[in-house]
Amino acid sequence: MTMVLNHPGIADADHNADALKRQGSRERRVLASLTLPGAILIFLVLILPIGWLFWLSFFGPSGEPTLENYTRMLKPIYVRTFISTFEVAGLVTLVCVLLGYPVAYLLSQLSERTAGLLMIFVVLPFWTSVLVRTYAWLVLLQRTGLVNTWLIDAGVISTPLPLVHNMLGTVIGMVHVMLPFLILPLYASMRAIDSVYMRAAANCGATPSQAFRQVFLPMSLPGLAAGVALVFVLCLGFFVTPALLGGGRVAMWAMQIANNISVYGNWGAASALGVVLLVVTGIILYVFKRLFRVDSFEGVR
Amino acid sequence: MPGRVEIRNIRKAYGSFLALDDVSLDIAPGEFLTLLGPSGSGKTTLLNVLAGFVRPDSGSITIDGAEFLLLPPHKRNLGMVFQNYALFPHMSVRRNVGYPLRLRGVSGAELDRRVEEALGLVQMAHLADRGVNALSGGQRQRVALARAIVFEPSILLMDEPLSALDKKLREHMQLELKRLHDRLGTTTVYVTHDQREALTLSDRIAVVNGGKIVQLGTPDEIYDRPKNKFVADFIGETRFLPVETGASGALLYGRPLRTRDDWKGATGEKPWLVIRPERLRWKGDESQTANRIEAETTDIIYQGDSYLITVRMPDGAELDLRRGPDLGGKDLPERGQPIQLWLDREHTILVADKS
Amino acid sequence: MHKSVKRGLITATAWAVLSTTAMAADTLTLAGLGGKVQEDLTATLFKPSAEKIGAELRTESHDGIAAVRVQVQSGAPGWDVAHLGAEDCAIGAAEGLFEPIDYSVVNGDGIPEGVRAKDWIATNTYSVVLAWRTDKYGDNPPKDWKDFWDVEKFPGRRALSVYPQEMMEIALLGDGVERDKVYPLDTKRSLAALEKIKPSVSVWWTSGAQSAQLLKDGEVDMEAIWGSRIAGVIADGAPVKFTYQDGVIGFGCVAILKGSKNVAAAQKLVANIVSPEIQARIPTMMGYYGPSNKKAFEAKQFSADVLTQSNASPENAAKQVTMQPTWWSENIQDVQEDFKNLIVQ
Numbered sequence A: 001m002t003m004v005l006n007h008p009g010i011a012d013a014d015h016n017a018d019a020l021k022r023q024g025s026r027e028r029r030v031l032a033s034l035t036l037p038g039a040i041l042i043f044l045v046l047i048l049p050i051g052w053l054f055w056l057s058f059f060g061p062s063g064e065p066t067l068e069n070y071t072r073m074l075k076p077i078y079v080r081t082f083i084s085t086f087e088v089a090g091l092v093t094l095v096c097v098l099l100g101y102p103v104a105y106l107l108s109q110l111s112e113r114t115a116g117l118l119m120i121f122v123v124l125p126f127w128t129s130v131l132v133r134t135y136a137w138l139v140l141l142q143r144t145g146l147v148n149t150w151l152i153d154a155g156v157i158s159t160p161l162p163l164v165h166n167m168l169g170t171v172i173g174m175v176h177v178m179l180p181f182l183i184l185p186l187y188a189s190m191r192a193i194d195s196v197y198m199r200a201a202a203n204c205g206a207t208p209s210q211a212f213r214q215v216f217l218p219m220s221l222p223g224l225a226a227g228v229a230l231v232f233v234l235c236l237g238f239f240v241t242p243a244l245l246g247g248g249r250v251a252m253w254a255m256q257i258a259n260n261i262s263v264y265g266n267w268g269a270a271s272a273l274g275v276v277l278l279v280v281t282g283i284i285l286y287v288f289k290r291l292f293r294v295d296s297f298e299g300v301r
Numbered sequence B: 001m002p003g004r005v006e007i008r009n010i011r012k013a014y015g016s017f018l019a020l021d022d023v024s025l026d027i028a029p030g031e032f033l034t035l036l037g038p039s040g041s042g043k044t045t046l047l048n049v050l051a052g053f054v055r056p057d058s059g060s061i062t063i064d065g066a067e068f069l070l071l072p073p074h075k076r077n078l079g080m081v082f083q084n085y086a087l088f089p090h091m092s093v094r095r096n097v098g099y100p101l102r103l104r105g106v107s108g109a110e111l112d113r114r115v116e117e118a119l120g121l122v123q124m125a126h127l128a129d130r131g132v133n134a135l136s137g138g139q140r141q142r143v144a145l146a147r148a149i150v151f152e153p154s155i156l157l158m159d160e161p162l163s164a165l166d167k168k169l170r171e172h173m174q175l176e177l178k179r180l181h182d183r184l185g186t187t188t189v190y191v192t193h194d195q196r197e198a199l200t201l202s203d204r205i206a207v208v209n210g211g212k213i214v215q216l217g218t219p220d221e222i223y224d225r226p227k228n229k230f231v232a233d234f235i236g237e238t239r240f241l242p243v244e245t246g247a248s249g250a251l252l253y254g255r256p257l258r259t260r261d262d263w264k265g266a267t268g269e270k271p272w273l274v275i276r277p278e279r280l281r282w283k284g285d286e287s288q289t290a291n292r293i294e295a296e297t298t299d300i301i302y303q304g305d306s307y308l309i310t311v312r313m314p315d316g317a318e319l320d321l322r323r324g325p326d327l328g329g330k331d332l333p334e335r336g337q338p339i340q341l342w343l344d345r346e347h348t349i350l351v352a353d354k355s
Numbered sequence C: 001m002h003k004s005v006k007r008g009l010i011t012a013t014a015w016a017v018l019s020t021t022a023m024a025a026d027t028l029t030l031a032g033l034g035g036k037v038q039e040d041l042t043a044t045l046f047k048p049s050a051e052k053i054g055a056e057l058r059t060e061s062h063d064g065i066a067a068v069r070v071q072v073q074s075g076a077p078g079w080d081v082a083h084l085g086a087e088d089c090a091i092g093a094a095e096g097l098f099e100p101i102d103y104s105v106v107n108g109d110g111i112p113e114g115v116r117a118k119d120w121i122a123t124n125t126y127s128v129v130l131a132w133r134t135d136k137y138g139d140n141p142p143k144d145w146k147d148f149w150d151v152e153k154f155p156g157r158r159a160l161s162v163y164p165q166e167m168m169e170i171a172l173l174g175d176g177v178e179r180d181k182v183y184p185l186d187t188k189r190s191l192a193a194l195e196k197i198k199p200s201v202s203v204w205w206t207s208g209a210q211s212a213q214l215l216k217d218g219e220v221d222m223e224a225i226w227g228s229r230i231a232g233v234i235a236d237g238a239p240v241k242f243t244y245q246d247g248v249i250g251f252g253c254v255a256i257l258k259g260s261k262n263v264a265a266a267q268k269l270v271a272n273i274v275s276p277e278i279q280a281r282i283p284t285m286m287g288y289y290g291p292s293n294k295k296a297f298e299a300k301q302f303s304a305d306v307l308t309q310s311n312a313s314p315e316n317a318a319k320q321v322t323m324q325p326t327w328w329s330e331n332i333q334d335v336q337e338d339f340k341n342l343i344v345q
């Protein structure tokens, strides 16, 4: 005897298949349509302007197609500015890591309440304008500034130290502005590290310092990488602080872009500078991501 | 054999709340001891005191007579399997398991050999180079176990290691743990809230409640001689019936109850009869009135491996009993019909509310 | 393609424009660089001029030629008149951003040739001057840029601007070029001179406020600075002096935005702004600034004090070089790049 699995009256097993399929794709369409506003927004405010920027970069001031905007960048001033921009960004990022990591670690080990209170000091720089902050640093660091005056009065030095109007001043000022951007994501990722991992490490026989270096530190790397990427990219676009605190000597790519638009009115040249910065930044972030595997630990040995 | 642990008068308070209330416990070398108790009873706290993660307010722990309590965690040389495994996500399986060895200065071929061996013991050698995030729950469990035993610790601590696994896998892992213990003979302190797991695995069980050890004994002692209603209730599918005590002895619903032990409760304290489904018989000598329960069948449920029969007492209390499936559907009581049940004398357990 | 792209940039501003055009025809909108200077210019020049022609004046602020460019490219600018630095006027004129000045309405006599252009006209002057700390140089201060360049006779820390305008002129003067031979700028020579002084330049300043701060705090001993900025430093009691000797006179200017709906009224406004009578208000109302119209000094009698203070008084103007905005508008990009290349390390 053969078993009849089909319900009597249903002619074939394909029954409803089409309807179910239609239902499925309708559901998918509905879900996709929910992402539509976001997709449109991204297209309008991100993809479109960048595409346009790219397009503009191939036209000269009077609208003729040209590669001049790119060949211009081989001039020494652009090459130098390019190098110094990445130097400044790299240096500032490095100092931010050295200062920000211990702070984030301290905060992550405190109770949420205390950490929340101390966090106010971390984000305090956000509440003053860049210009005010920058002038405040001038007042502190210049030859006749507070720091040099103290040091001379205390007999530590006899001639003022060149703390500002150079690369050092630029880095100090920018680190002040950038530190929160490193600390915040890093702190969040450190908070997310369950204390059970440190216990597990101790249980395996690790001293507190071994546990920190071999377990906590690597586990905090994704947060650190996020902070580093953020700070680095933000640094690339800075120019108020470097201009003032660098004594005019620290050239940033963003200043050149601003000059090209505001002074020369040369949209094409400015676009080309923007495109180059965008592309190089993209490449760096990609390499960085590959090196540090920002997205996951999978397969790490 | 070394590894004798003596826990003495451990107290730990969180504010005014006593998480551990003067806990004392001896663990014999090679023993598999389980801390069994409901959630919040203090099991993890006690285990963490052993591991060095929680500093008690007072007390002492010695191992082979030497004070152990003041050692920092990394010097205690204990293997521990954490509830959520706590495998390091930035290390592969191999590196996770090798970590305790590397910290002990083992390297090269020796390291490889011992890691391989530990992974072999938990049948994970084939996945040694995976990232731990690519493992299933059961696999992580095994890796965590391998990491805890790879350095041949004197004591192995496990905190509800199987609670995140599904039932089938859990039961399978219980067997493996037991086999592993038989093979390695490592003194093991195991924490669970699952009484069946405790019964399956343990040499001895310490039942914990409210920060105290309420009973310590072998699984059959715990099961068959619960000291009080709490222990009896916590172990097995237990029901309780009220028992009257008079001059002529114990009475159950007015019928004489012959018990295994005489009731030694305090005056005025009423005993409870502990009834477990597998201990009730419904075939017996109809003339025997002692230890007889008259009830009415209310439900019969086929559960594959057995029938679960629910009966109602005259006072409305319900009992379960279990009958093997060997007779098929034959010979079952009928729903709504009266039924007579007997409880053998050796299975009568009387407990008080407290002891 | 370029035009259509540019138009696309700006359509949004059209909304603002609609409301402007709906207003009475004799409401004029003038946009300047903002801040204290614009307030003063409005009180001194713009407001009285508007009153004379019976027009309502609204003022707004912008941050340079880029903003003006955007307004014009929108096809319907929200501003009728822009006040800018003269190089920016020249740049804008070269880009065709402005309506021509109607010289049948505007009388340009008395305004120097180079700053009385087809599409724009100078409204005021300022000077870049040499200033120094008296506590450093005492009775023997530097007299001119040749002294500024003489690091042996005048040791000390110096500051110049990061923008090449005026600095290139100063460098030539410091290198010994006569005042009337400065234009057209010999950029090679100028850059070489800057290269020489570079080791003594401890700061290249970025903003006027910064330049004032540097001298006030004694961060540098001498610098090139706007005369208007030095005024504040001296007023604060800092031991600082300056000289108009070898100063560089620069200009502010106005232009009528192409597409303005009020060109006729705007021409009248401009005519009044540059008229000797209105211009004559500058020396008394805006110390250290000067009129662009030389006839202002004939239109009114000024006290000796005012004449020594005003950068454009005949006596002071004779000591200085007059900047040529047109030269700058043609060369700015290359010069700025070379200049920048020189100062960055």
Ligand SMILES: Nc1ncnc2c1ncn2[C@@H]1O[C@H](COP(=O)(O)OP(=O)(O)O)[C@@H](O)[C@H]1O
Residues within 6 Å of the ligand: B014, B019, B037, B038, B039, B040, B041, B042, B043, B044, B045, B046
């Ligand atoms: N750090 C702590 N602070 C306050 N109370 C705690 C802390 N750790 C544990 N407790 C309390 O101690 C009791 C025992 O906890 P625990 O040992 O984790 O129980 P379990 O038997 O479920 O493992 C619980 O009531 C818990 O709330």
Ligand SMILES: [Mg+2]
Residues within 6 Å of the ligand: B043, B044, B045, B160
């Ligand atoms: Mg627990």
